[in-house]
Amino acid sequence: MTSKASPSSASGAGTLADLAADAYVYGYPLVFDVSMISAFMHKGFGSLPPTPFNQFGHAAKLATPDAHFVSVNNDTVYSIAQVDLSADPVLLHVPDTAGAYYVLQFVDVWSNNFAYLGKRATGTEEGDWLIVPPGWSGTAPDTVRGLIEAPTAVISVVGRNACDGPEDMPRVRALQQRLTLTPLDAATHRAGLPAPNPSVPEELRFYERLRVWMADFPPSGPDQDRQERFQPLGLLEEGPSPYVKADAVLVEALTEGLAAGKARVEAASNPPDDNGRPPGAWVANPHLFDYNLDHLGIGTIDAPQWKIADREESYLVRAAAARAALWGNHGYEAVYAHTFTDSDGEQLNGSRSYTLRFEQPPPVASFWSVTMYDTPDYYLVANPADRYSLGDRTPGLVYDEDGSLTVVIQRERPDNPAEAANWLPAPEGDFRPMIRLYTPMQSVLDGTYQLPPIVARG
Structure with a gap:
């Protein structure tokens, strides 16, 4: 036009x-x-190398502070591909993860999540899937499990394999090598x-x-x-x-x-705390990514409760989600909760020491974690312990006799060995931690479960 x-x-x-x-x-x-797609293709993200269209770039380790990407997670190992469908469909092969958690999230260039493959959505067995461009009317091979219909001619596939630390990387690396993309025909794809x-x-x-x-x-x-x-x-x-x-x-x-x-x-x-939340309450919005109203495919839930009713409102929600958590999942895949303040309503800052006490584990079907980010960029925080997140899979955590877990958040390593085992390092200045709940239970989605606040010490 x-x-x-x-x-x-x-x-x-x-x-x-x-x-x-x-x-x-x-x-x-x-x-x-699109800027992030370009950056990925030309510079890579952290340990993910620069990668051309229709190939996966695989992280060789869990994310570290050199991955300059907003709210990047430190629970899973990334495999990311930028897929060009302008010439023809692309065949995706997914390996069997033997029950281990993984998700492949499909995102169009408007940041809409439009499909998922993975443990929650389609199971963990091996299979082929055909990714097709908008308006495609061809015939899929009989061997594919299904079609993934893309809303735009370029999409991102954001893969996450759960990783239990460096010792688990050989298993993840083997899975990465069997995750492949193959153009259906020999047509020439765009170079940029x-x-x-x-x-x-x-x-x-x-x-x-x-x-x-x-x-x-x-x-x-x-x-x-x-x-x-x-x-x-x-x-x-x-x-x-x-x-x-x-x-x-x-x-x-x-x-x-x-x-x-x-x-x-x-x-x-970063909305002001004007809705009656108590000081230090975590902001968890399972519906932050409900702005996709038009293209909901495999692995999504196409239901009114997962769609923003007002289209104009959806634009601002979509922009806020891109700004703070680009390529985040729908709430039924994972819920993200963050806070900027402690239980007194004071800004979290590395000049103080804090505790975060879980009386009971958060209700999830998969796993949970809390990750430290700086502000205003929301990047991982460098620290001498090389610990950027802590959760139920972290080895060596010390639980209290009643089964509760107290996380210690501060800049310096605690002297007490038990506190050092449960230490989440903080930066010098202001910070914003984020809790991730993978495959959350209904009590998380309906808000009846409340995360505990962070409490300042002394």
């Missing part, structure tokens, strides 16, 4: 700025997601992603990326109808970029809208 950016048709920069802010919220997940115009001024590059990638990766039909309103911003223009020599009114509106949109996404990613 072609269109013409016409700032004079709107009632001034204020109206355009509001529209630009809406466009930022709407388009942030696409821009961030569509490139925005490098001549666009820095302050307008977000909108240039959004314009180019929105055209190459159209969203669902209802979303396409809604993005028509961004026509006055130039976001629907094809061909040469309208932002190289943009009208001054449009530049002002886009600049103001960018700032306002960022503020909205940041506020949604």
Whole structure:
């Protein structure tokens, strides 16, 4: 579709700025997601090497602080692939994990989770699956277990194999080598992603990326109808970029809208504690990833309770999820809970020592963990113990006589041996820990189970 950016048709920069802010919220997940795809293909993530389309990049170890990815987990070993379906379908082979937890999560470039394979969704046996592009009408081989219908021509497959520490890596590495992608035909696949115009001024590059990638990766039909309103911003223009020599009114509106949109996404990613939660309560939202309303395939739950009813609301939720936990799972696969404050409502900070006491283990069918992240980037925290998370699979934990577990959170290693065994290292400054509950029980999903607060010592 072609269109013409016409700032004079709107009632001034204020109206355009509001529209630009809406466009930022709407388009942030696409821009961030495609940027991460590009970064993965050219630089890799931590121990995951740079990897071209239609190949898995495998981590050789659990994630460490050199994996500069928001809220990366330290419980599982990643196998990630960027899949190009522009030429033909791709055959995915999954090995038998002999009952061990794993999940393959399928994410389109708008950050929608649209399918899952794994222990919860499809079991752990070996099999082949055919990943097909939008609108595909071919015939699948008889040998495949099923079709995975992709909403966009490029998708990410985010694989996680549970790993019980360095000694468990040989088992995981063997599984990784048997996880493969094979194009169904010999057609030529794209070598890279569509490139925005490098001549666009820095302050307008977000909108240039959004314009180019929105055209190459159209969203669902209802979303396409809604993005028509961004026509006055130039976001629907094809061909040469309208932002190289943009009208001054449009530049002002886009600049103001960018700032306002960022503020909205940041506020949604870290909402104020104004809903009656007690101080230090963990924020657990099993429905953070319910913004996919249109493409729910194998392994997903296509039901009203797992969909955001208001489409406009879903855009802000989607942006907040991308900002704080890109490529996170639906709540029925895993629930993530975080907190910024202790039981007194004070910001968590490495200048103090804290405890986190579990009277009973969190109710999960698989396993749970608590991982340390810095702020504001939400990266893993480097520490001399090389311990970035702690959970029910951590060897050597010391439980109390009543079966409870007290985690010690502080910067320095505790002198007491029992506390040192249960120590989760903290950074010098502010931090935000996250608890992950894999295959959570219903009490987690309905909120009847409450995680204990972190308590400051002394």
